[in-house]
Amino acid sequence: MTGTTTDYEAIATAAGRELEEATAQEVLTWAADTFGKRFCVTSSMEDAVVAHLASSVFPGVDVVFLDTGYHFPETIGTRDAVAAVLPVNLITLKPLQTVAEQDAQYGPALHDRDPDLCCSLRKVEPLGRGLAGYDAWATGLRRDESPTRAGTPVVSWDPKRRKVKIAPIARWTQEDVDAYVNANGVLLNPLLWEGYTSVGCSPLSCTRKPAEGEDARAGRWSGSGKTECGIHL
Ligand code: SF4
Numbered sequence: 689m690t691g692t693t694t695d696y697e698a699i700a701t702a703a704g705r706e707l708e709e710a711t712a713q714e715v716l717t718w719a720a721d722t723f724g725k726r727f728c729v730t731s732s733m734e735d736a737v738v739a740h741l742a743s744s745v746f747p748g749v750d751v752v753f754l755d756t757g758y759h760f761p762e763t764i765g766t767r768d769a770v771a772a773v774l775p776v777n778l779i780t781l782k783p784l785q786t787v788a789e790q791d792a793q794y795g796p797a798l799h800d801r802d803p804d805l806c807c808s809l810r811k812v813e814p815l816g817r818g819l820a821g822y823d824a825w826a827t828g829l830r831r832d833e834s835p836t837r838a839g840t841p842v843v844s845w846d847p848k849r850r851k852v853k854i855a856p857i858a859r860w861t862q863e864d865v866d867a868y869v870n871a872n873g874v875l876l877n878p879l880l881w882e883g884y885t886s887v888g889c890s891p892l893s894c895t896r897k898p899a900e901g902e903d904a905r906a907g908r909w910s911g912s913g914k915t916e917c918g919i920h921l
Pocket of ligand 1 (some may be wrong): 756759798799802803804806807808810811888889890891894917
């Protein structure tokens, strides 16, 4: 299907109402039927839940991974395992600069001094470039992950990128995720067994294990006041 931006904004608004109570599979089936190959899934490779769900209704779906150059080896391994075992077309996006080139221009460890700029260079810009060929993208955002994600719509209009944004598991709880993983043998990032509950880039200022009682994303950019990388703002 092709359509104008105005069409897609209206489609997103209507689908956001109509699919609020739909299952994740129903949401993804709607996305595949509506957008076809102009739909993709983005994955941080914390787990393969949404990639698994999407590939079950749309074999060959594009799964987009942002390789920031700062990932844990376990995350790269999870990406490679997803590409090997799921019927997906894995696409890796990279920033315009290598880490060494960024260090030369901005100084080392930009993530410790200006994480917003680092995320802008290494996540937001490459994703924007990578999504240019799509009309709709799905993410694994869930309402129970953090207070800042509590209002996540199942389907919405992404005005910044002018695309339809889909969060098929927005209404899922951690228990729902665990049940789906166990029932389907879904790949998980091994760091989840080491106490991490949200896996981002490897610098300690970007990802640490949460303390007892903290929400799942408390270990991301801990102490900086930053809660999101900018992709979902
Ligand atoms: S999460 Fe950290 S290392 Fe990764 S892009 Fe953002 S600031 Fe840079």
